Amino acid sequence: MNWNPDEHYKSQTVAVDYDASRFSSIPGRVFNSLEKRTVAKCFSRLSKGSTIADAPCGTGRLAGALLEAGYRVHGFDISEAMLSVARQRLVSYAETFTCEVADMKKDPPNSPICDGALCARVLMHFPLDGQIEFLTAVARLSRSIVVINQSLDSGYQRFRRRLKRLMGHQPPANYPISNGDIRLLLEKSGLREVERHRLLPLISEAVYIVAEKV
Template sequence: MNWSPDEHYQSRKVASEYDRKRFASVPGRVFNHLEKRTIVKCFARVPKGQTIADAPCGTGRLAEPLLAAGYRVHGLDISDEMLEIARQRLRGFPGRFACEVVDVKASRPHEPLYDAALCARVLMHFPLDQQVEFLTGVARLSRSIVVINHSLDSGYQRFRRRVKHWLGNQASANYPVSNADIRVLLQQSGLREVQRYRLASLVSEAIYIVAERITPAAESARARQSQSAAAVS
């Protein structure tokens, strides 16, 4: 069966059941709590009050802890059905949450529009070349960092996926990535990893990467830091 994430999430039924199917169980609630806490930690270097682009925003589940932490969030998603759930969920943050239907893979202005960006729970749906296309679009939105969520591939995680499949659990990521894939993904998207978080690595393949945009200014600052370190040593 050909499964298209672009089409799948534009179903009203899928949107209305999305959170319940994934996060209503006890393990799902625990994962939801840990993931929200990790996402806020990833943006700790971004001053409160600044605006974070959440692409794709989906049902607003991860926008919610960022808003609660004092940020503004602008949600972008290809599915208005998912965004309608987000609008209802986040109506308690008037003036600090906005959203629009956007395909971030499409061309947008070169000038970054937001102070930072979040790209969560989407890249693992696509092969690596399409991941690069998607993440490049998200990176263009950010003036500083981009926080990325992905599924890490390893021998242990492949074993876990097989066990989950045997038990009839929800299918794992279609396109998990190795560390080598992550380096390619970031480099070709114009990003550089600066920090990484794991979420319950024994029971989850989720990985969270804080990456900075590779700009001339960032390159110069990195070169100065390297020269200073070399001079000290």
């Protein structure tokens, strides 16, 4: 598959359709709401008013949940089109939401340093080396915790994937990750796992990990 996550989301059509295409069905809405709650819970150890770097911010879907929970958010994304949707969506948070275009792999931002950082729904698009590169850049933006999301690769999830492929469904992630590689990813990015949350583990591969800087 020659799908390129660094380029795909730069399209205005893709950006405008992003939320509706993933989260408007009933399962999509349930998952979206569960994911937002999980993200807010992962950051509950940071006091309200803290600033969180959201990289990649995309259309501001999860940034919105953090702003609603009382945090300030600075978003980074390679796609101006995605950030433009985020700015429109979060216009009522003009005081607490800012964002900028940045390529986290080739040209990672040096500042601002935030109290925490979120890295959701992107690592599974890259091979492990690319994940380490991306997460290392995100970790540099945080003074304390980094919350990441990945697709877990386990025996059960591989079985589910095979079934889904037989039924003609596309796999949701190109590079799901084993527990061993999660350890390697965190270690090479200067992080250590402190807490883990699974989202509907019987029907979803999604895992959220709260990590702290070593």
